Amino acid sequence: MYLSRLHITNYRGISNLQIDDLRPINIFVGRNGAGKTSVLEALSLATRPDLDKHFKLARFRGLQYPQYREADILETIFNFNYSKPPVRFDYEYKQYDDEASKEYTVELHPLNVADANTRQIRFSDDEYTNGFKDGAVDEDDNVIGLALNITSKDGVKIEQKMLPTKDGYEVSGDEGQIDQLGSFFVEARRSMSIDETMEMLKEKFRNIQWQQRFLIQVQSILPNVQGVHLLGNGIYIDIGAEQLLPLPMMGDGFNRIFLVIVGMMASSSATVMVDEIDSGLHHSVMDEFWSTVGRIVDQGKQIFCTTHNEEMLDSLLDAFGPESDLFKIYRIDRDENSETSCVEYSPRQFDNALGFGFDVR
Amino acid sequence: MSRDKRPLVIDKPVAILVEGIDWFHFLREQITDGPKMKPEFENVRLYDFKGVKQLGSFLETLRKHRDFEHIQALGIMRDIEAETGKNSRRNVIATVRSVLNGYDFSAPKKPQEIDTSQSIAISYLLIPHDADMGCLEHAILNAVRDQDVLNCAQDFYDCIDPDKIRNDNARAKMIVRSIIATTHKDGYTLGQSVHANLWDLEHESVRVMLDFIRSLVSFLD
Numbered sequence: 348m349y350l351s352r353l354h355i356t357n358y359r360g361i362s363n364l365q366i367d368d369l370r371p372i373n374i375f376v377g378r379n380g381a382g383k384t385s386v387l388e389a390l391s392l393a394t395r396p397d398l399d400k401h402f403k404l405a406r407f408r409g410l411q412y413p414q415y416r417e418a419d420i421l422e423t424i425f426n427f428n429y430s431k432p433p434v435r436f437d438y439e440y441k442q443y444d445d446e447a448s449k450e451y452t453v454e455l456h457p458l459n460v461a462d463a464n465t466r467q468i469r470f471s472d473d474e475y476t477n478g479f480k481d482g483a484v485d486e487d488d489n490v491i492g493l494a495l496n497i498t499s500k501d502g503v504k505i506e507q508k509m510l511p512t513k514d515g516y517e518v519s520g521d522e523g524q525i526d527q528l529g530s531f532f533v534e535a536r537r538s539m540s541i542d543e544t545m546e547m548l549k550e551k552f553r554n555i556q557w558q559q560r561f562l563i564q565v566q567s568i569l570p571n572v573q574g575v576h577l578l579g580n581g582i583y584i585d586i587g588a589e590q591l592l593p594l595p596m597m598g599d600g601f602n603r604i605f606l607v608i609v610g611m612m613a614s615s616s617a618t619v620m621v622d623e624i625d626s627g628l629h630h631s632v633m634d635e636f637w638s639t640v641g642r643i644v645d646q647g648k649q650i651f652c653t654t655h656n657e658e659m660l661d662s663l664l665d666a667f668g669p670e671s672d673l674f675k676i677y678r679i680d681r682d683e684n685s686e687t688s689c690v691e692y693s694p695r696q697f698d699n700a701l702g703f704g705f706d707v708r
Numbered sequence: 709m710s711r712d713k714r715p716l717v718i719d720k721p722v723a724i725l726v727e728g729i730d731w732f733h734f735l736r737e738q739i740t741d742g743p744k745m746k747p748e749f750e751n752v753r754l755y756d757f758k759g760v761k762q763l764g765s766f767l768e769t770l771r772k773h774r775d776f777e778h779i780q781a782l783g784i785m786r787d788i789e790a791e792t793g794k795n796s797r798r799n800v801i802a803t804v805r806s807v808l809n810g811y812d813f814s815a816p817k818k819p820q821e822i823d824t825s826q827s828i829a830i831s832y833l834l835i836p837h838d839a840d841m842g843c844l845e846h847a848i849l850n851a852v853r854d855q856d857v858l859n860c861a862q863d864f865y866d867c868i869d870p871d872k873i874r875n876d877n878a879r880a881k882m883i884v885r886s887i888i889a890t891t892h893k894d895g896y897t898l899g900q901s902v903h904a905n906l907w908d909l910e911h912e913s914v915r916v917m918l919d920f921i922r923s924l925v926s927f928l929d
Contacts, residue, residue: 678774680774690772690774692772696765696768696769696772699762699765699766699768699769700769700772702758703716703755703756703757703758703762703765703766703769704715704716705715705716705769705773706715706716707772
């Protein structure tokens, strides 16, 4: 099963955007501020539409509690404007083999005090800066929680609420049964913790054959690596030096690429989202990187990523060719009225544009 | 296809699409003054759509470009060589109109007419403009300054190809190359030959190209 299309309404800076005909590999390009990362987040939410994920995605943008109030994080979801219609995602999953599809709609509403049925406590400036109390709102009666409604064409209806508690937030409501692809998200600025990476690799490394396949893929993109070892609670890299080196010592670029490979190979999620996929990747291994991605999508994974990098796009075409149906490039544009649009390039159209001398980014 | 230079941009309101790099440089040398455009052509950008079979792909690429909306007038110049046989000119007109329509552009019924039914003015010019067959080089041969040189080159090709194995377009291209080779500069390109005083650029068969561009420039706001 894969995500085949998505319509985004009122998410972050995107008021209305349709993205059709998603492929196994999907590359989003566009100018700074066009909304590429927002599209990636929206796609991620369409693979697992729960409230906790909205919260985590907001944190990707650098809004980490306690520096920012949790209300600030919620506000980013609604782009600081609660009067507009709810955040909405309409999306479709398809089967790879028979094209059977399922359509879902997810709506996300802000909850104020009356909605949440919690008592209102006025609080001082000091309390304001130190975060929320139980059920508290600020004097402007701003949003304190989220409500999530999921409906499908075949009659599934799920309602969830996320409300503040003493210790943070609590999600209540239906668990529901809907198809979820799940996503492994590699954000542009930070990488996953060693603990989380360890957990995934520990499980997979029990299978020696998987371990060998993983090493081959790592070596194809990071050719200096001679071995990857899990020792105690750490991941150690053998680069032929006298000692094994802890993964964090290998540098940001290495760590990020390593994480992307882990996400593509070890994650149980059916989709992998990588913001700025070229970050940390040397140009000499870009072709091999895409070949690796090609082998992984052959096993059923779907990849979504953003890039500004011209060489990364050229190598994509070199790896798969202009007649490939494996990938598409989507340019996200934002016009002078801040309206967002998406222009698709098939591999053939991308090849033509390059051949005529135009840039698709 | 691979990229070997800085990407093209859409930064001028008049886009002129020409068939092939020779044509591109032949026109470019006439509308520029050193590195700058001549004032009357400062709102013009030339694009090479490479060949008649690539015109559709080029129009599609242009339409998908982020800055496509900047274009207010679009002109296409191509020769008739690809469509041989009787009624060649009529066939080419049908082909150009079909390609334009296929990519949601309106298409004038005749060459040099300008269609203004859409937000951009659209026109096309077939070269030679007054013939039923031929190519850019036929138009240039009409404008050769030194008739003796032209006759000599024609005699030479009659001599080496008495059975006319090469088609008329190939022959015209070779004669143009031969005339360029008579200059004291080695390896002149068709574009560079613009400055070699070989051609009467005011001759109608050549001037019609710049007049075509001027007619589209006149449509700007």
